[in-house]
Amino acid sequence: MGDFYPAFSATCFVVLTLWLMTVQQRYQDWERDRQLVRRAFGIGLFFSLPGIMTLIALVDPTSALFWEWTYTLVALSGAAVMVVLYTSGRDRVTSVAYPVAAAIYLAIGAIAIIGLTRAHAHLENQVDQVLLCVLLFLGLNVAWLLLFGPARRADAARS
Numbered sequence: 001m002g003d004f005y006p007a008f009s010a011t012c013f014v015v016l017t018l019w020l021m022t023v024q025q026r027y028q029d030w031e032r033d034r035q036l037v038r039r040a041f042g043i044g045l046f047f048s049l050p051g052i053m054t055l056i057a058l059v060d061p062t063s064a065l066f067w068e069w070t071y072t073l074v075a076l077s078g079a080a081v082m083v084v085l086y087t088s089g090r091d092r093v094t095s096v097a098y099p100v101a102a103a104i105y106l107a108i109g110a111i112a113i114i115g116l117t118r119a120h121a122h123l124e125n126q127v128d129q130v131l132l133c134v135l136l137f138l139g140l141n142v143a144w145l146l147l148f149g150p151a152r153r154a155d156a157a158r159s
Helices: 003-031 032-058 062-085 092-116 122-147 148-159
Strands: none
Touching: 003 032, 003 122, 032 062, 032 092, 032 122, 062 092, 092 122
């Protein structure tokens, strides 16, 4: 497993905690806008799903089959949720970010399925790790754009 899984999982959950604190701070601004609530939820998934994938993989680091099934199930679930969020309301950011996230989750799931067919899936592990980092980076950028998006402009207009 190396050092990637513990470090990445911890990073995801730290960022998720920071995001939840942000949501708590902005809740009153966002609660009236269902699209912003969905977007905040989607951003939370950018941090929680990769975190849970890597955390579950640590349950039995000696079982490649365990991490491959975990990645497959969580990634395909993540892709499905991103598609639902995408179809339930769009703005410029989510029109790009959610399909990209769904595609990355599908790729992670497909790579994990490929890994199920091989005795050693070292290359597949590395590709999945890079894709997880891309998901985290994408989520951070979507979060940043939300923080300075419509709710911020609405606050300024009320002042």
